[in-house]
Amino acid sequence: MESIQSRAAAFERDLERRNRRIGPHDWSFHVGGGGDAVVLLPGGAGIAIGWLDLAPALHLAYRVVAVDYPSTATTFDELADGVVAILDGEGIGSAQVVGQSAGGMLAEVLSQRAPDRVRSIVFTGTGLYGPEDESRLAARVAATDSTPWEQTRAAAREALRSAWKDSGEAEFWVECVDVAYQRSGQRGAANSLRCLLDLARRLPELQQQPAWQGPSLIVRADDDSLITGLHLQRLRELHPHSEFRPFSDGGHSLLVSRPSDYVATVTDFLNRHRGD
Structure with a gap:
């Protein structure tokens, strides 16, 4: 496999970066390829470069849209509406959706808010937060708002190194997330947690509404320490x-720890549910 720096360069080469003002938020996203559309929703760091191994495997056969999350959004509803606006702007009626971690939670919200825009979903390393997560997330929001910013960034770097300790490419990813943190700032980091807290508080609403029942795939590593069995159970029940x-x-991010297995699993599903 090529170095991660070469793969990142290929991602930037093959997918054009675009920017768009949608409501109060400034969105950045990457578009490349042609044919059946696939939307890639990253985890909580909100960085499209996280798809650097999957996007190049898709762009020759699919039209790929990989988004960065705006740091000003505080709910998944805002993010879902922004994704719909991007689809509108790109002339895409419906798409297959792949969501990792928080991106999988966003995919769930998107499928409930705009079911006609979704043709299939791949949920990876994700589930649904609930009441047991509210106090923890609220404390993290408060701590992020009040702790000196450099201390928060240092703690985040160490947490990521621990989560990705088995990956030889961990330092690249730690640097990518830290750059995203610098760009979003302290308020943006807290807002990403506010999205998760809002979802946890709204779990009963999500469970009461009719869930989208199109083709879907749930991918999970048994040793994922961030998504519990209860989180996963809620998603599977929907x-x-x-x-x-x-x-x-493989831990929380199979795309980092087992990229070849991840790409093969996801592309097989997408190929079986093409719409063109």
């Missing part, structure tokens, strides 16, 4: 007919 692909190991 999508009882979803395909399920477990891995015995």
